[in-house]
Amino acid sequence: MKRKLRNGIREAFEPPKSPGKEAFLRNIWQPTLDYRGFLLSQLHYIRKRVWILSFLFVMYSLLFLLKQTEGSCSYESVWIIGAMLPFLALTAVSETIKSGWWGMQELELSCRYSLNQVIFARLLFIGSGNLITLTVILVLTEKTLSAGFFRTGLYLLTPYLLTCALCLILSGRVRGREGRYGYAVTAAGVSAANSLLRYLEHSVYQPDYLIFWLFSVGISAGIIVYRLHCMKKEMEARSWNLYLAE
Amino acid sequence: MELVFSGVTKKYGDKTVCDNLSMKMTKGVYGLLGANGAGKTTLMRMLAGVLDTTEGTIAYDSFDVKSEDYRNILGYLPQSFGYYPEFKARDFMLYLAALKGLEKKEARERTKELLALVSLEKEARQKIRTFSGGMKQRLGIAQAMLNDPKVLILDEPTAGLDPKERIRFRNLISRLGNDRIVLLSTHIVSDVEQIADTILVMKDGRFICKGNREELAGEMTGKVWECQTDETEAEKICASHSVTNIRKEEEKVLLRVVSDRKPHLEAVCVKGTLEDLYLYYFSSANPMDTDML
CATH class of the missing domain: 3.40.50.300 (P-loop containing nucleotide triphosphate hydrolases)
Structure with missing residues (x-):
């Protein structure tokens, strides 16, 4: 409704011209780095551990696949690899929202390419990296199962997305570096829960339980979208650094 | 600009x-x-x-x-x-x-x-x-x-x-x-x-x-005093006024006081500074502020 109203007002009234805008712009320093250049510059500031961890997971999945003998096919690969993925999610979330942990958000907010653009850049690169990692792992894992891409994808995505969702919920409640411990506990908890699924292997990974996996992925994805939306709003309202000591 | x-x-x-x-x-x-x-x-x-x-x-x-x-x-x-x-x-x-x-x-x-x-x-x-x-x-x-x-x-x-x-x-x-x-x-x-x-x-x-600086220091005209007294008298002044400086000189103590009224009979009105102004506005509200001068 608000957006409709805004668009309606925009269509009905022509905005007044800014007085002296051109003279102002002529007199001020203009950035020499365009948005694309800024985005690329941010790739350099994503810590190497994020990429190393992704690489190690892919390597582990590959080794696991090679170790599997034909006919030994079971859901072992799903719960083992699934139990590792919360840690991939943990590095992704913690790298994306590290500004708050390290007290950089106020400086980043005051820059031309502001905090929300920095976070977007991180999400773009880390998200793409994780997507590639997950796809490779999915392709490798699927070869040991007869469950098909869709079901295998759900089994692997659930622990990953659930960890992301829980960490993002936590990020809204625990500010600063104390959150790190909470995130680590969350990732370990999801990983442990996923490992316990080995005892339910003959039921929970069966097609009858597909709705449970779909529901888990859907809810987790919904929470992630909602939390990212909240974070964007908080940054726009410039109110999220209020926990800093006055 | x-x-x-x-x-x-x-x-x-x-x-x-x-x-x-x-x-x-x-x-x-x-x-x-x-x-x-x-x-x-x-x-x-x-x-x-x-x-x-x-x-x-x-x-x-x-x-x-x-x-x-x-x-x-x-x-x-x-x-x-x-x-x-x-x-x-x-x-x-x-x-x-x-x-x-x-x-x-x-x-x-x-x-x-x-x-x-x-x-x-x-x-x-x-x-x-x-x-x-x-x-x-x-x-x-x-x-x-x-x-x-x-x-x-x-x-x-x-x-x-x-x-x-x-x-x-x-x-x-x-x-x-x-x-x-x-x-x-x-x-x-x-x-x-x-x-x-x-x-x-x-x-x-x-x-x-x-x-x-001059304008603000000017606001302190008639509110900054200096006086030389003995230690007992100096303690009394310190307890009842905002004192910006205390210096011991032989037997006597030289005090710089910020006050609306003359703190001592022999006190002389002197030119104020920004420090005096700061103390004048902040000392009574929060005595800790004087530590930062």
């Missing part, structure tokens, strides 16, 4: 931190003086566009402080800032240069130039976590100047600097104030006294006085 704020108010629930502040700033150095909790940091954050106002407007040459154009010409040093643990001084500068929109070559040149300006060129490749408080502060000042800002907002810039560094910093700020707006906040009176063209004294979220 004008930074204008009008009716700026910030409330957190029922608490009003900044109360209806208005001012027009042009080129020059502005010193914001006040005790802890006076609302200086909140005002600085609002002027830097990192915190929304509850009421009122802030604009630079009629452009809103939340716009990208404003951030292009802004240099900001927050009261406290962090850094990513793996960062060396040079990385920190290059990272913020990218955020400020400086192309790589330009960023490298500016980084080298500014690190030399704040005497950190030898430490450029050292991890920031190995830095002392003063070194971190100098690095913070350097990053604020990366984009050659037209508006430079420095929140407690001299905190942690040693006397030599403070003198260097003051000289630097005096030079920078020639062609830009520099606003610095502090509770160290001597910092603003020597470099600020205009001094704003803030208390309980309001400006209680504005003006240059």
Whole structure:
């Protein structure tokens, strides 16, 4: 409704011209780095551990696949690899929202390419990296199962997305570096829960339980979208650094 | 070049931190003086566009402080800032240069130039976590100047600097104030006294006085006294008045007192300073403030 109203007002009234805008712009320093250049510059500031961890997971999945003998096919690969993925999610979330942990958000907010653009850049690169990692792992894992891409994808995505969702919920409640411990506990908890699924292997990974996996992925994805939306709003309202000591 | 704020108010629930502040700033150095909790940091954050106002407007040459154009010409040093643990001084500068929109070559040149300006060129490749408080502060000042800002907002810039560094910093700020707006906040009176063209004294979220050093010192006419007494009498005066200085001279004690009335029969009225003014406004509210003079 608000957006409709805004668009309606925009269509009905022509905005007044800014007085002296051109003279102002002529007199001020203009950035020499365009948005694309800024985005690329941010790739350099994503810590190497994020990429190393992704690489190690892919390597582990590959080794696991090679170790599997034909006919030994079971859901072992799903719960083992699934139990590792919360840690991939943990590095992704913690790298994306590290500004708050390290007290950089106020400086980043005051820059031309502001905090929300920095976070977007991180999400773009880390998200793409994780997507590639997950796809490779999915392709490798699927070869040991007869469950098909869709079901295998759900089994692997659930622990990953659930960890992301829980960490993002936590990020809204625990500010600063104390959150790190909470995130680590969350990732370990999801990983442990996923490992316990080995005892339910003959039921929970069966097609009858597909709705449970779909529901888990859907809810987790919904929470992630909602939390990212909240974070964007908080940054726009410039109110999220209020926990800093006055 | 004008930074204008009008009716700026910030409330957190029922608490009003900044109360209806208005001012027009042009080129020059502005010193914001006040005790802890006076609302200086909140005002600085609002002027830097990192915190929304509850009421009122802030604009630079009629452009809103939340716009990208404003951030292009802004240099900001927050009261406290962090850094990513793996960062060396040079990385920190290059990272913020990218955020400020400086192309790589330009960023490298500016980084080298500014690190030399704040005497950190030898430490450029050292991890920031190995830095002392003063070194971190100098690095913070350097990053604020990366984009050659037209508006430079420095929140407690001299905190942690040693006397030599403070003198260097003051000289630097005096030079920078020639062609830009520099606003610095502090509770160290001597910092603003020597470099600020205009001094704003803030208390309980309001400006209680504005003006240059002479104008503000003039407000203390008839309120600053000096007297020489014995120790017993001196103790009595200290207990009942705000005393800015005590000096023992042989048998007697020389006191400098800030008071609306003559504190002692032999007291002589003397010219006031900014320190006297600070004590006059802040001592009764919070005795701790005198420790910071």
